[in-house]
Amino acid sequence: YRKAQPIDSPRARYPGFKPSTTLLKSGTIRRDGARKLTCDIIFERDVAVKLRDGITIYTDVFRPANTTVKSPAIIAWGPYGKEIGGQWLDDVPGRAGVPLSMVSELQKFEAPDPAYWVAHGYIVLNPDARGAYMSEGNQTYYGRQMAEDGYDFVEWAAAQSWSNGKTAFSGNSYLAISQWFIAAEKPPHLTAIAPWEGFYDGYREAGRRGGIAQPGFGEEIVQTYAGNAYIEDHVRMQLKDDLMNPYWEDKIARIERIDVPAYVVASYTSPIHTHGSFEGFRRIATKDKWLRVHNTGEWDDYYNPAHVEDLRKFFDRYLKDIKNEWEKTPRVRYSVLDPGAKDTIDIETTEWPVPGTTFTKFYPQADKTLRSAASPKEESLSYEATQKGGEVLISFNITETTELIGYSKVKLWVEAAGSDDIELTVAVTKRKLDGTLTSGAGKVQNIAAAGLLRVSQRALDTKRSTESEPFQLHTKEELLKPGEIVPVEIALWPIGLRFRPGETMVLSIA
Incomplete structure (x- = not known):
């Protein structure tokens, strides 16, 4: 372990510990240039959630106002903060292709935008994972501990008075990786997942791909983690433990256990997520699974309005039981990159790998x-x-x-x-x-x-x-x-x- 970045450091961008309930009125604009709210939203900040080992973590809750209707919850599980936090789209050149006008800035990094989802009858939950910011304990880097914490959080969410008993996960990168681990733990009230580009094998796909240590990216990411205690030093473990061992086995999600409906998104160009995204789709046990392979970047694809609408149709089917013929959606929609010409996207097929592929030796x-x-x-x-x-x-x-x-x-x-x-x-x-x-x-x-x-x-x-x-x-x-x-x-x-x-x-x- 190593000491986490202090929560009062400039990079942490922590807004402070403020347990409270606020009504965000329709028409509110959180930041100049951002999309305005189209409905009233109840914003509960720093709600305490007790985990099985007595650790308390804190979550923000965004839910519809002026209604007694129970709603499904979408969970965004990650380490970067419940609001802007240690990672932010403004840190990425060109905001990674996500214009400010596309989001409300209520969203946490790599997570669903509450402005959209609450307006469509969903609750958005943004927890700080174990050890992040004011959440207690030491922060882990994937593995069984995170899976158990996520299990407990799902069951807490489903038991709340505002819940219809159904929950799902959404998010990209880290927030997709966490879905593989938590869904494999099989919480009873987890209804669906939507991992948007995330590896599932922390050794072969990220930490030591091909047996070669990859400390650069890991060090860059771990420096964005803020908390009051310690964080798991996975970068040191990459350099220390060359071979597969119990530590690295713990960093492989048991994806074969996942049996809930899944909307999986992949691309060909991620240096860490590509293989796991495809392999996750192939190996999860559920028969209710769909794969879409895009040709852009993970963040701009995630917030693209057409793709948000597509995901809502999936969630409406499984979290609200709306008979919207989602099942007729092609099981696989893939892209073919064509540098120097025009990419082809949304090619429909029945499975991945593409049926009828021929192999040629050179x-x-x-x-x-x-x-x-x-x-x-x-x-x-x-x-x-x-x-x-x-x-x-x-x-x-x-x-x-x-x-x-x-x-x-x-x-x-x-x-x-x-x-x-x-x-x-x-x-x-x-x-x-x-x-x-x-x-x-x-x-x-x-x-x-x-x-x-x-x-x-x-x-x-x-x-x-x-x-x-x-x-x-x-x-x-x-x-x-x-x-x-x-x-x-x-x-x-x-x-x-x-x-x-x-x-x-x-x-x-x-």
């Missing part, structure tokens, strides 16, 4: 091309790993429109001259007609099907691996011996990418 050649047949003789390519920009680019010229959809892998035979290990980054991307690459090795957040692997952790889980999706165990280290050449299989995260005649498919290895 073989790297010594002349740095990809061909449909292996070279008849032994050949090799090399690069200087210790030099900046060291990589190999291997190309295949596209002669007819081709789409790379879903999952793929790279199989290599590798040697580390003068070393006993290698950290590999591979990516399949495209070179546009103007000669520019849409991404490359080491730039996995851009448009590419990318994968990482620490070669000493190459051992596969033979039960989980498939021909197109290798799955590493990460339970043992096998260092390379001098002159040893070993095979490795690297899973590439899912992608939807179109190649046009004259463009080039590029495999980068670094």
Whole structure:
């Protein structure tokens, strides 16, 4: 653990502990340029909620005024504060594509806007998770503790006088990750979830993707957590614990247990959320699940009015029992990215991966091309790993429109001259007609099907691996011996990418 950022620090942006009830009148504008309220809202601030171990956390409640009708509740579970807090859209360049006029600024970071949802008969609950701000205890980083806390909160919400007994979760990024963990705990009054881009495996998808520590992003995020006690130092654990162990097992949500209706949103371009979003959809147990794959950013997609309306139709069906034919919504709506031309969105299909996908093998050649047949003789390519920009680019010229959809892998035979290990980054991307690459090795957040692997952790889980999706165990280290050449299989995260005649498919290895 490490000490949390003090709640009175400038970055915490804490408005103070103010248990109170306020009537927000229709027409209220919280901030110049923000959307005005279209109905009266009862705003209850810093409501105490007792958890099973005696810890008290605090939540804000936004609910309809002037009514005795019991309403369903939408919960936004996260660590950044119940209002502006340690994270805020204003911190992101261009407000991440979310204009101020699109929201009321009553919303917490990455969470539903109470101005919209209360106007449509919902209650919005914004709890500060354990250890955040004035909530008691030490703050954890996902795991079973958060799952149990969320379970208790769901059951508290369902028992309140204003509740119709039905609850759901909504939110993106951290607020999506928390849904996988809490829903897997199966609280009886959880009715639906809507995870908007969130990983579920804290080792393979975030902390040590491919067995390689990823402390930079984690450190950036943990510095936004504010509280009065301590926070779990997951960054230190990334650097300390190389292999899968009980700590990391706790950071994997038991998504196979999730049996409530789910509206899942994914994209191809998140460096941490892409795989988990798709895998969550595939592996949750419920048959009532829908996937939408967008082509923009997670925040602007989340607040896009058309998508908010789409989510409301889903919630209306399961939280209000409105017979609105939601079930006729296509089970999967995916996008195909087309840098240099126009993306195609909302392609309808019945499942993911897309039915009818064909797999094609390409073989790297010594002349740095990809061909449909292996070279008849032994050949090799090399690069200087210790030099900046060291990589190999291997190309295949596209002669007819081709789409790379879903999952793929790279199989290599590798040697580390003068070393006993290698950290590999591979990516399949495209070179546009103007000669520019849409991404490359080491730039996995851009448009590419990318994968990482620490070669000493190459051992596969033979039960989980498939021909197109290798799955590493990460339970043992096998260092390379001098002159040893070993095979490795690297899973590439899912992608939807179109190649046009004259463009080039590029495999980068670094």
